[in-house]
Amino acid sequence: MKTGDNDLIKKINFGIILDTIREAGAISRIEISRRTGLSRSTCSAICESMLSQNLITETGKSISSGGRKPILLELNIHAGIVIGLKLMEGEIIGAVVNLGGEVLLKKQTQVPRRLEPEIYIEDLKQFIHELINTSQTVLMTNHVDPMNVLGIGVGMSGRIDSTNGILLESSILEWKYIQIGNILEEHFGIPVYLENDVNTFAIGEKFFGIGKPYSNYLCITIGEGIGLGIVLQGNLYRGHHHGAGEFGHIKIAYGEDAPVCSCGKKGCLEAFASDNAIVGYVHKKDGRDPSIIEVTESAEKGDPVCLEAFALAGRYLGAGISTLINLFDPEALIIGGERAGAAHLFMDGMKEVIAENTVYELAKDIDIHVLKPDTDHWVRGVATLAIKEFFSKPGV
Numbered sequence: 001m002k003t004g005d006n007d008l009i010k011k012i013n014f015g016i017i018l019d020t021i022r023e024a025g026a027i028s029r030i031e032i033s034r035r036t037g038l039s040r041s042t043c044s045a046i047c048e049s050m051l052s053q054n055l056i057t058e059t060g061k062s063i064s065s066g067g068r069k070p071i072l073l074e075l076n077i078h079a080g081i082v083i084g085l086k087l088m089e090g091e092i093i094g095a096v097v098n099l100g101g102e103v104l105l106k107k108q109t110q111v112p113r114r115l116e117p118e119i120y121i122e123d124l125k126q127f128i129h130e131l132i133n134t135s136q137t138v139l140m141t142n143h144v145d146p147m148n149v150l151g152i153g154v155g156m157s158g159r160i161d162s163t164n165g166i167l168l169e170s171s172i173l174e175w176k177y178i179q180i181g182n183i184l185e186e187h188f189g190i191p192v193y194l195e196n197d198v199n200t201f202a203i204g205e206k207f208f209g210i211g212k213p214y215s216n217y218l219c220i221t222i223g224e225g226i227g228l229g230i231v232l233q234g235n236l237y238r239g240h241h242h243g244a245g246e247f248g249h250i251k252i253a254y255g256e257d258a259p260v261c262s263c264g265k266k267g268c269l270e271a272f273a274s275d276n277a278i279v280g281y282v283h284k285k286d287g288r289d290p291s292i293i294e295v296t297e298s299a300e301k302g303d304p305v306c307l308e309a310f311a312l313a314g315r316y317l318g319a320g321i322s323t324l325i326n327l328f329d330p331e332a333l334i335i336g337g338e339r340a341g342a343a344h345l346f347m348d349g350m351k352e353v354i355a356e357n358t359v360y361e362l363a364k365d366i367d368i369h370v371l372k373p374d375t376d377h378w379v380r381g382v383a384t385l386a387i388k389e390f391f392s393k394p395g396v
């Protein structure tokens, strides 16, 4: 066998063992060998190397029925940090996350809207430097050694070639073909991973969150846009042109009278169930011109028109989701996005329409999870892009 092959195998085995330790929480060397199918001597040698690099630590004894109790190995989640960034029009959210997926520090900054990509990326570099500097100070103040920055994960809306770190197109930012991964990698000298933001959400949930026990699930984001991350048989599905998951643009209505969507086409789900659609419904009914936050607050106080606007959006969402269930037969739906916090206002209608329109009772025992409406799952998701590479995580 060539040296190169040997090195590659060692690297793969290293990632497999590290991931086994991470998933188990605490595990003996013998159990690692059993679960991975690698020989005891290979496992021991790799574990020694990990211990010397401080990637894992030895902890207490496992419960054993007799004889010598094996020492357990645990991941040292403080062995390194990664940076997670969510890029939006007008705003960047960034976080420092440890190898256990804990958000140690979160910051956000406003950037002018409609910025040229070159200027936006310069602002982004500055923001990343500030984030790294602040994180080092925070860690030292807490008597934790400043840690290795192992990588940077970047998530944004649009069609993204994640293998090559290229934004192919973003209709929100109106950018085309920007090699964001390369630009940041050259500047910071550490690996950078770029991915569609809804996909990062799906990856983060698989690695650290609600998606962990499931092989087949759908992450649906609801808010200004309607997005979808598809995990099938444990793998994220990106599509042939990196364009899978444009759930907001499936057709709900046809014909001249169908409402126009932000994509320029007519009758898309987003034109019926996004923030704009909800606000638009209220305006059409009684001439008010409220923000989506005002509609939510009024609905919560019992305003009938605002309640109706949410209920109707929920029914349209249900129609869209029943199509997804009929197509993918998932075990679970994970609902996030800016409007997840208003789920109580649209969930009943959504579930009703799902039940009415799915075949073979596919929706009967489906688990529906609604995430808290904070940004932690987003930044943890983008950070996971870099963390999962470190563990050579197969699949997602």
Ligand SMILES: [Zn+2]
Binding pocket: 248, 249, 261, 262, 263, 264, 265, 268, 269, 270
């Ligand atoms: Zn559309």
